[in-house]
Amino acid sequence: MSDGNIAADQLRLFLERVERLEEEKKGMLDDIKDVYLEAKSQGFDVKTMKTIIRLRRMEKDARDEADALLETYRNALGLH
Amino acid sequence: MSDGNIAADQLRLFLERVERLEEEKKGMLDDIKDVYLEAKSQGFDVKTMKTIIRLRRMEKDARDEADALLETYRNALGLH
Amino acid sequence: MSDGNIAADQLRLFLERVERLEEEKKGMLDDIKDVYLEAKSQGFDVKTMKTIIRLRRMEKDARDEADALLETYRNALGLH
Amino acid sequence: MSDGNIAADQLRLFLERVERLEEEKKGMLDDIKDVYLEAKSQGFDVKTMKTIIRLRRMEKDARDEADALLETYRNALGLH
Numbered sequence: 587m588s589d590g591n592i593a594a595d596q597l598r599l600f601l602e603r604v605e606r607l608e609e610e611k612k613g614m615l616d617d618i619k620d621v622y623l624e625a626k627s628q629g630f631d632v633k634t635m636k637t638i639i640r641l642r643r644m645e646k647d648a649r650d651e652a653d654a655l656l657e658t659y660r661n662a663l664g665l666h
Numbered sequence: 667m668s669d670g671n672i673a674a675d676q677l678r679l680f681l682e683r684v685e686r687l688e689e690e691k692k693g694m695l696d697d698i699k700d701v702y703l704e705a706k707s708q709g710f711d712v713k714t715m716k717t718i719i720r721l722r723r724m725e726k727d728a729r730d731e732a733d734a735l736l737e738t739y740r741n742a743l744g745l746h
Numbered sequence: 747m748s749d750g751n752i753a754a755d756q757l758r759l760f761l762e763r764v765e766r767l768e769e770e771k772k773g774m775l776d777d778i779k780d781v782y783l784e785a786k787s788q789g790f791d792v793k794t795m796k797t798i799i800r801l802r803r804m805e806k807d808a809r810d811e812a813d814a815l816l817e818t819y820r821n822a823l824g825l826h
Numbered sequence: 827m828s829d830g831n832i833a834a835d836q837l838r839l840f841l842e843r844v845e846r847l848e849e850e851k852k853g854m855l856d857d858i859k860d861v862y863l864e865a866k867s868q869g870f871d872v873k874t875m876k877t878i879i880r881l882r883r884m885e886k887d888a889r890d891e892a893d894a895l896l897e898t899y900r901n902a903l904g905l906h
Contacts, residue, residue: 597795610774
């Protein structure tokens with residue numbers, strides 16, 4: 587077997603690993619969409635849920651600071 | 667001049683128009699980045715500014731509803 | 747238990763399901779990055795691998811047509 | 827006029843500059859879409875045009891190398 591063939595086999599294996607992982611990732615994305623659809627069918631608002639998930643990911647200190655800054659800017663602009 | 671040549675010229679013109687517009691779009695993106703950098707250098711928080719711009723784009727009714735939903739969800743979860 | 751509490755529990759469960767799936771998705775993305783890094787360390791070109799993966803996803807007919815169109819356009823423009 | 831008011835005016839000016847630029851950027855994006863639609867109506871393939879624009883942006887050396895790598899990988903995999 588030539589070096590060229592070995593490399594081709596190796597390349598094929600790498601590609602197949604990526605493709606399998608991409609497939610699984612696509613499955614995850616579909617599952618996430620399904621949870622949101624189910625929540626929506628139960629009357630929850632998807633956009634607000636996504637904001638909540640972003641807020642839950644933050645440390646309490648960072649969240650407090652972001653809240654305070656937003657409040658300050660909205661007040662400064664009369665944006666209510 | 668053959669049809670093939672006419673099509674090539676036409677194609678080239680379309681491509682050049684797209685490329686010119688892409689160039690201008692890139693200039694706009696750079697300008698936006700510059701304004702944010704300037705605001706940051708004056709002590710403003712860029713992330714909060716981006717949230718504010720999103721809120722200003724919304725109709726008052728939609729903004730009120732989004733505010734109320736977020737408040738309800740945060741209270742329900744004790745997320746403060 | 748009031749309706750409000752039931753809804754809060756339900757919301758929390760939906761959020762936790764999404765967060766678990768997001769976590770798994772992030773794991774997949776990291777794994778994909780790792781495969782590419784490993785392939786790169788073996789001498790493969792990541793950008794070309796990504797093009798190959800896109801081509802492998804296509805039906806043979808669609809791939810043939812895309813190849814032919816690109817060749818025609820490149821020839822028309824002398825883009826080699 | 828208090829410092830607070832000065833900052834509010836300054837903030838408002840930064841936001842308005844960003845919003846004006848965002849508006850112009852949106853106009854550019856619409857114009858680009860229109861050129862592609864016009865080209866499509868003249869029989870050109872938009873996807874191929876986008877590939878061509880990407881290739882035209884590359885230096886000749888980089889384009890030659892990318893072409894050669896893709897050809898090598900496709901041959902190794904029998905992907906034609």
